[in-house]
Every structure is written in structure tokens, then in C-alpha cells.
Amino acid sequence: xxxxxxxxxxxxxxxxxxxxxxxxxxxxxxxxxxxxxxxxxxxxxxxxxxxxxxxxxxxxxxxxxxxxxxxxxxxxxxxxxxxxxxxxxxxxxxxxxxxxxxxxxxxxxxxxxxxxxxxxxxxxxxxxxxxxxxxxxxxxxxxxxxxxxxxxxxxxxxxxxxxxxxxxxxxxxxxxxxxxxxxxxxxxxxxxxxxxxxxxxxxxxxxxxxxxxxxxxxxxxxxxxxxxxxxxxxxxxxxxxxxxxxxxxxxxxxxxxxxxxxxxxxxxxxxxxxxx
Amino acid sequence: xxxxxxxxxxxxxxxxxxxxxxxxxxxxxxxxxxxxxxxxxxxxxxxxxxxxxxxxxxxxxxxxxxxxxxxxxxxxxxxxxxxxxxxxxxxxxxxxxxxxxxxxxxxxxxxxxxxxxxxxxxxxxxxxxxxxxxxxxxxxxxxxxxxxxxxxxxxxxxxxxxxxxxxxxxxxxxxxxxxxxxxxxxxxxxxxxxxxxxxxxxxxxxxxxxxxxxxxxxxxxxxxxxxxxxxxxxxxxxxxxxxxxxxxxxxxxxxxxxxxxxxxxxxxxxxxxxxxxxxxxxxxxxxxxxxxxxxxxxxxxxxxxxxxxxxxxxxxxxxxxxxxxxxxxxxxxxxxxxxxxxxxxxxxxxxxxxxxxxxxxxxxxxxxxxxxxxxxxxxxxxxxxxxxxxxxxxxxxxxxxxxxxxxxxxxxxxxxxxxxxxxxxxxxxxxxxxxxxxxxxxxxxxxxxxxxxxxxxxxxxxxxxxxxxxxxxxxxxxxxxxxxxxxxxxxxxxxxxxxxxxxxxxxxxxxxxxxxxxxxxxxxxxxxxxxxxxxxxxxxxxxxxxxxxxxxxxxx
Numbered sequence: 001x002x003x004x005x006x007x008x009x010x011x012x013x014x015x016x017x018x019x020x021x022x023x024x025x026x027x028x029x030x031x032x033x034x035x036x037x038x039x040x041x042x043x044x045x046x047x048x049x050x051x052x053x054x055x056x057x058x059x060x061x062x063x064x065x066x067x068x069x070x071x072x073x074x075x076x077x078x079x080x081x082x083x084x085x086x087x088x089x090x091x092x093x094x095x096x097x098x099x100x101x102x103x104x105x106x107x108x109x110x111x112x113x114x115x116x117x118x119x120x121x122x123x124x125x126x127x128x129x130x131x132x133x134x135x136x137x138x139x140x141x142x143x144x145x146x147x148x149x150x151x152x153x154x155x156x157x158x159x160x161x162x163x164x165x166x167x168x169x170x171x172x173x174x175x176x177x178x179x180x181x182x183x184x185x186x187x188x189x190x191x192x193x194x195x196x197x198x199x200x201x202x203x204x205x206x207x208x209x210x211x212x213x214x215x216x217x218x219x220x221x222x223x224x225x226x227x228x229x230x231x232x233x234x235x236x237x238x239x240x241x242x243x244x245x246x247x248x249x250x251x252x253x254x255x256x257x258x259x260x261x262x263x264x265x266x267x268x269x270x271x272x273x274x275x276x
Numbered sequence: 277x278x279x280x281x282x283x284x285x286x287x288x289x290x291x292x293x294x295x296x297x298x299x300x301x302x303x304x305x306x307x308x309x310x311x312x313x314x315x316x317x318x319x320x321x322x323x324x325x326x327x328x329x330x331x332x333x334x335x336x337x338x339x340x341x342x343x344x345x346x347x348x349x350x351x352x353x354x355x356x357x358x359x360x361x362x363x364x365x366x367x368x369x370x371x372x373x374x375x376x377x378x379x380x381x382x383x384x385x386x387x388x389x390x391x392x393x394x395x396x397x398x399x400x401x402x403x404x405x406x407x408x409x410x411x412x413x414x415x416x417x418x419x420x421x422x423x424x425x426x427x428x429x430x431x432x433x434x435x436x437x438x439x440x441x442x443x444x445x446x447x448x449x450x451x452x453x454x455x456x457x458x459x460x461x462x463x464x465x466x467x468x469x470x471x472x473x474x475x476x477x478x479x480x481x482x483x484x485x486x487x488x489x490x491x492x493x494x495x496x497x498x499x500x501x502x503x504x505x506x507x508x509x510x511x512x513x514x515x516x517x518x519x520x521x522x523x524x525x526x527x528x529x530x531x532x533x534x535x536x537x538x539x540x541x542x543x544x545x546x547x548x549x550x551x552x553x554x555x556x557x558x559x560x561x562x563x564x565x566x567x568x569x570x571x572x573x574x575x576x577x578x579x580x581x582x583x584x585x586x587x588x589x590x591x592x593x594x595x596x597x598x599x600x601x602x603x604x605x606x607x608x609x610x611x612x613x614x615x616x617x618x619x620x621x622x623x624x625x626x627x628x629x630x631x632x633x634x635x636x637x638x639x640x641x642x643x644x645x646x647x648x649x650x651x652x653x654x655x656x657x658x659x660x661x662x663x664x665x666x667x668x669x670x671x672x673x674x675x676x677x678x679x680x681x682x683x684x685x686x687x688x689x690x691x692x693x694x695x696x697x698x699x700x701x702x703x704x705x706x707x708x709x710x711x712x713x714x715x716x717x718x719x720x721x722x723x724x725x726x727x728x729x730x731x732x733x734x735x736x737x738x739x740x741x742x743x744x745x746x747x748x749x750x751x752x753x754x755x756x757x758x759x760x761x762x763x764x765x766x767x768x769x770x771x772x773x774x775x776x777x778x779x780x781x782x783x784x785x786x787x788x789x790x791x792x793x794x795x796x797x798x799x800x801x802x803x804x805x806x807x808x809x810x811x812x813x814x815x816x817x818x819x820x821x822x823x824x825x826x827x828x829x830x831x832x
Binding site: 014141142143161164165168169172176179180182183184185186187188189190204207208211212216219220222223224225226227228229230231232234235236237238 | 290293295299319320321324325328329331333335336337338339340341342344345348349350351352353354355356357358361362381384397398401595598599600601620621624625628629631633635636637638639649650653689703704707
């Protein structure tokens with residue numbers, strides 16, 4: 001049974017790194033920096049570069065984001081686990097396997113350096129993307145992100161606010177689902193596994209969940225209307241998100257450090273790129 | 277504004293704000309004039325500055341994440357200049373007594389604080405009319421008192437016209453100066469001052485199922501019994517003085533009003549105990565300790581009320597008893613057996629648990645199917661094929677009893693609130709469990725629906741079953757429960773007869789609860805006039821008063 005007031009990674013709870021250095025950077029600029037870094041990573045083809053960048057992001061999360069090591073690493077467990085299928089896939093199917101020399105044999109499986117390097121690169125890049133997103137979420141107030149989308153990217157305020165209200169309701173839906181499951185279990189509903197029961201299970205949970213969700217959404221819509229939301233073509237903002245010197249310095253620093261890491265590793269002959 | 281479920285109270289509130297007819301579809305005729313503005317001709321954003329709406333559920337009326345953003349939201353929508361918004365936020369928060377709360381996150385607030393923020397958010401827009409649609413329905417008694425204190429201050433300042441839909445009438449009756457009653461079909465039944473409503477038109481209000489103040493019900497009953505109670509008192513204060521001035525009444529109460537004891541002694545022989553918890557502690561996976569060292573005995577055939585403030589652990593305890601949560605081994609026993617050793621199915625056929633929201637427990641497409649599912653899970657969808665003829669008859673008998681036979685083929689989701697609630701209870705009961713747990717069974721029900729449901733519970737108790745009710749409604753507790761467990765911060769604060777609990781004001785305060793109005797009347801009579809304690813319900817009060825001696829009538 002869901003406990004009231006539970007908050008997961010989603011929702012209206014406290015953002016741990018909101019008051020840190022990273023938390024004070026304009027969310028859109030932060031998003032741009034994140035995209036640039038991710039873009040650079042997509043062209044890198046060796047395991048060492050993403051490994052070093054992972055460390056850099058981790059350190060940035062600690063020092064500039066005020067996040068503990070544990071709070072950054074723990075949510076990544078599922079991505080760490082993803083390494084196993086990635087490795088297996090490369091050992092079995094990498095194109096370079098046939099031509100390359102075997103490092104070892106595991107029964108009939110030929111383990112090659114090519115496969116290990118490709119798997120390592122893919123896996124570490126995946127971890128980098130996940131960590132980047134995590135640091136972003138943990139250092140960005142949802143409200144700031146929304147305001148920044150409206151002020152810097154000129155997204156329609158009705159859409160932006162609507163999305164944020166929906167975001168507010170996610171934890172409630174999550175706890176509703178848990179309540180519904182418990183409520184049906186005491187009626188003697190047994191969750192039967194397997195595809196045959198998949199549809200009936202979805203239906204049983206979905207109808208009460210949707211009925212409740214639609215009603216709640218209708219109520220929020222009325223509450224917003226009752227406070228003149230969207231009645232006028234524009235609105236004023238008590239807080240205005242701006243882009244300033246701090247944001248320029250932050251973006252420059254991210255580009256500089258990323259370039260420095262990649263160039264440095266290239267010079268010592270470790271970094272390789274997918275382009276050539 | 278009073279009226280039974282579905283009488284159009286909420287619809288009327290939306291008309292005052294222009295949401296109807298501007299933003300909702302429907303047929304609209306006639307005219308609504310708010311502060312001189314014809315609602316049909318004036319845009320919503322102008323009406324919202326005259327009428328401020330506060331709704332029932334704090335969670336589904338917030339649009340932002342922090343207190344200050346929430347209060348500013350409406351002002352920004354109205355394009356107020358930023359320089360004017362800041363002082364307006366402070367002003368509105370001061371009005372509701374939340375000065376230091378500006379930067380707080382909404383998710384960190386208590387229910388009462390949330391509703392006061394919702395109130396501040398509409399106050400900031402400067403309306404002259406405040407409309408509140410059951411603002412306390414989701415709050416515990418402590419939070420309700422908090423909200424009503426803020427409202428009372430506003431009412432006394434006479435700065436706003438306040439329209440409130442509320443059934444906890446005893447808490448607000450001292451500052452209500454006018455009553456509007458809607459009937460089941462949305463017609464106006466009464467409009468006038470509260471004394472006329474609750475004294476001269478009481479029978480009519482009873483008929484449509486409208487909650488009335490307990491005080492007026494008490495005076496009504498005493499008069500029926502022949503006691504010449506003078507005047508038309510509404511609040512606790514004036515009711516006490518009216519009773520004191522009634523010749524002979526107090527003497528009679530002193531002589532005959534022996535405190536009504538719990539139907540069973542507080543200690544039971546082991547054979548009579550149906551559920552027992554032994555040093556039960558429970559911690560959620562996220563580390564929150566919900567229960568600490570709870571040891572209880574619940575007697576077979578008792579009607580137990582589980583009370584306490586929000587977050588005290590009531591729902592957790594109920595969930596552990598019904599197997600919704602897994603109890604640690606050796607801590608919860610059902611008829612002497614460790615619950616942790618029972619299979620989910622056998623536990624659910626012995627303990628029923630009715631959740632707060634009936635919709636959460638519907639698992640089939642028809643009313644009939646809901647009951648069929650309980651008897652034979654495979655029959656729910658595939659119709660009668662899997663049921664024995666005897667089971668089919670049993671379902672029809674239940675539907676008849678619920679008044680739902682006509683709706684047997686209807687979808688459960690299409691029923692009214694009261695019908696949904698009765699169906700969810702019946703779907704649980706049809707399996708014949710000996711113990712039934714109900715979470716806030718009367719929430720959102722009107723007086724008739726609640727009375728019907730509670731009669732059903734009382735009937736079950738007569739059959740020898742055990743009823744456990746989680747509730748904030750102290751009036752319900754005093755009228756139906758014969759034993760009471762009060763929880764506070766996960767610990768047992770009290771276990772015993774409700775009369776004992778209601779007699780201990782200090783304990784009630786510590787539990788975050790308040791006495792129902794009748795209890796307050798009884799407490800005053802006890803303290804100041806030596807009337808025996810415990811006359812907390814209409815029934816016990818009436819029994820103690822007895823028929824008035826003939827000579828008590830003036831002139832005889």
C-alpha cells in the first residue's frame with residue numbers, strides 16, 4: 001500500500017542540488033551543455049574517453065552540484081547491469097570478431113579485443129548519458145526549467161504550465177496504482193503472470209487509474225481556470241529566468257573541459273573517433 | 277449551502293465564477309449576477325477577481341510547487357506588475373496565518389496548511405466573495421480546526437462574503453448567518469436564517485438527507501420527549517445554557533445518567549479475542565517507522581474505531597490486519613493463528629478490507645459481476661456458468677438488500693457515490709468474512725447514504741461479526757463504536773471504550789482529535805453542573821433524560 005507523501009525521483013519533492021553552483025545555472029543553458037557533451041560522446045569510439053568523462057561528470061556532480069557519490073551512482077545500477085547484454089552482443093555479433101585475434105576462448109566463444117573495446121565504449125557512453133541526465137534532474141528545479149523554456153526558448157506558456165501540472169501529478173498516479181493493486185489483491189485478485197493475462201491485468205488496473213486520473217485532471221483544469229489561467233494572451237512572471245555571465249562561463253567551461261579531455265587522450269593515442 | 281449528494285452544490289459554485297457557462301458545456305438558462313456583473317456576459321478573468329473558489333482536494337488545485345509561486349499564480353495570470361505581486365503574497369499569507377511559509381514546498385505542508393495556501397492563493401486576487409466547496413473533507417480533525425480558525429477570522433473581519441459547502445456544521449454554525457438548501461433534483465428548498473432551517477424545517481432537511489448540527493438534533497429529541505427546552509440554540513455555548521435553564525432536566529440527568537459503559541469489559545477471555553497484535557512494529561522500505569510496539573486485543577463482535585491524526589499509522593495498522601501489508605511473523609494473530617502463516621486467499625476470506633475509494637476495488641464490468649467475482653473469481657466475467665444456483669440466489673438477495681437489483685447489469689463506475697460505496701462493501705461481505713475493516717466509509721456521503729451504510733454495519737455486528745472502522749468522524753465514532761483505539765505517531769495512545777477516550781480532553785488533544793459537539797455539551801454539563809460524564813450520543817443522552825415528567829410542562 002502506498003504511503004501518503006512518498007516521492008520518488010519524480011514529482012514535487014525537494015531537488016537535492018537546487019541551491020548548488022549547477023542549480024543556479026540557467027536550465028536551458030545546462031540542457032545545451034548536456035546535449036553538446038552527449039553529442040561529443042556519440043562520436044567517440046574507445047572506452048577510455050567515456051570513462052574519463054564519466055569521472056569528470058561525477059566530480060562535477062559532487063563539487064558543483066552538491067550531490068553525494070552514492071546518490072549519483074545508486075540510480076545507475078540498472079545501466080551498470082545493461083553492460084552484460086552489451087558485452088554478450090558484441091562477443092557474439094561484432095563484425096570485427098572474425099578478423100581479430102582471440103584474447104581468450106570461453107568454450108566455443110572467441111573473445112576478441114575488438115569486441116571488448118566496442119562493448120566497453122558503448123557501455124561507458126550509456127553510463128555517461130544516464131549520469132548526465134541524473135545530474136541535470138537532481139540539480140534543476142522543475143519550475144525553473146519550465147520558466148526557462150518559456151523565457152529562453154519561447155515555448156507557449158499554456159503548454160509549459162500544463163506539462164508541469166501533469167508532472168506534479170505523476171507521484172500521485174504512482175501511489176494510486178499501488179493502492180489499486182493492494183485494493184484488488186484483498187478482493188482475491190491474483191496477479192497471474194504471462195501474456196494471456198496481460199490484457200486483463202492492464203484493463204483491471206487501467207480503468208480505475210484512468211477514471212481517477214481523468215477526474216483529477218478535470219479538477220486541476222477547473223482550479224486553473226478559476227485563477228484566470230490562460231484567460232489573457234500573456235501573463236507576467238514574478239521570476240524571470242535570464243542568461244548571464246555565469247551561464248556563459250559554465251557553457252565555456254563544459255566545452256573546454258570536454259575538448260581538453262578528448263584532445264588530450266587523442267594526443268596520447270587513446271581516443272578514437274567514429275568519423276575516421 | 278447544504279444538499280444531498282448530486283443536488284448541484286458544486287455546479288452552483290462554478291456558476292458563480294463564470295466557469296459555467298464560459299468553459300463548460302451544457303444547457304444554461306437564467307441569469308447569475310455576481311457583484312453587479314452578469315456572469316454570462318463577463319469574461320472569466322473578471323469574475324475570478326470577484327469570486328475566489330477553494331476546492332476539496334488540495335492536491336488537485338495546486339498549479340505550482342512552492343507556496344509563493346502558488347499564491348502568485350493567479351496574479352501573474354491577471355498580468356499584475358511584479359512590484360505589486362510581492363506585497364500581495366505577504367498580505368494573503370498573513371491573512372491565513374502562514375507568514376513564514378513563503379519559500380516552503382507545497383509537498384512538505386500538512387493538509388491543513390495546504391488548504392490555507394489554497395485559500396491564500398484566491399485571497400491574493402482580491403475577491404469580495406469566497407466560495408469553498410467542502411474544504412475540510414480530506415482533512416483530519418486537527419487540520420480542520422486550523423482551516424476553520426482561519427475562515428472564522430475572515431468571517432469576523434466581515435471583509436468577505438463567504439459561501440461554504442460543508443457538513444461539519446457544528447464547527448461553523450456559530451459564524452453562519454444564512455442557510456441555502458438544495459433538494460435532490462437541484463431545486464432550492466430553503467433559503468433563510470439557520471435557526472429557521474434547523475428548527476422549523478428540520479423534518480424536510482431530514483427527508484432529503486442533509487446533515488444538521490448535532491446540537492439542534494439534541495434539542496429536537498428532548499422536545500419530542502416532552503422537555504420544554506427554550507429558545508433555538510445552535511452552538512454549544514447556547515445549547516448548554518438552554519439545557520441548564522430547562523426546569524428539572526439537569527436533576528433528572530444527574531439521577532439517571534449513569535455513564536454508559538462499553539458493551540464489553542476492557543479485558544476479554546482469550547477465546548473472545550479475534551485479532552491480537554503483539555509488540556507490532558512496522559517500518560516501510562523507505563525507512564519510515566509507521567508503527568512502534570503496538571499491542572492490542574480486538575474482541576469478537578465488537579465495533580472498533582481506529583482514530584488518530586493523519587500519518588498516525590491507522591491505515592498501516594488496518595493494512596497489516598487484512599494482509600494488504602505483510603506483517604512481521606509473530607506480531608499479528610487472527611483467532612490465535614499467526615497471520616504471517618496464512619495464505620493470502622484464506623486471509624482474505626476471513627478478513628475483508630474496504631478501501632477508501634470504492635472504484636479502486638472494482639474488477640469487473642457489471643454490478644452483478646462484482647458480487648459474482650467475490651464468490652467465484654472465475655465467474656466474474658464469464659457470467660453465471662461458474663456459479664452454483666445457491667450462489668446466484670445469494671447475489672440477488674444482496675443486490676435487493678442494497679437497492680441495486682435494478683442496476684445489476686450496470687457498470688460499477690456508472691453508479692452514484694453512495695451506490696458505489698455500498699457495492700464495494702457488499703462485494704467484500706458477500707464472502708462472509710468474520711472481520712470487516714473499513715477505511716473512512718462515510719467520506720463524501722450525504723446524511724441518508726451514511727445512515728444507510730452505518731445501519732448495514734450495525735446489522736453485521738448484530739450477526740456477531742467484528743467491524744473495524746478507520747475514521748476521522750468523531751460523531752460516527754461516538755454513535756456506533758463500542759471500542760476505540762487512538763494512535764499517535766505510530767504508538768497506541770488509548771485502547772478502551774470511546775466514553776473513556778472522550779472524557780479525557782488532554783488525551784484527545786494529544787491525539788490531534790476534537791470532541792463532537794454533543795460531546796462538548798456533555799463535557800460542559802459534567803464539569804460545571806455535575807451531570808455524569810459520557811453522554812456523548814443522542815441515544816445515551818435521550819436515555820438518560822428519559823421522558824419528561826408531566827409537571828415539567830409550563831402551566832400544568
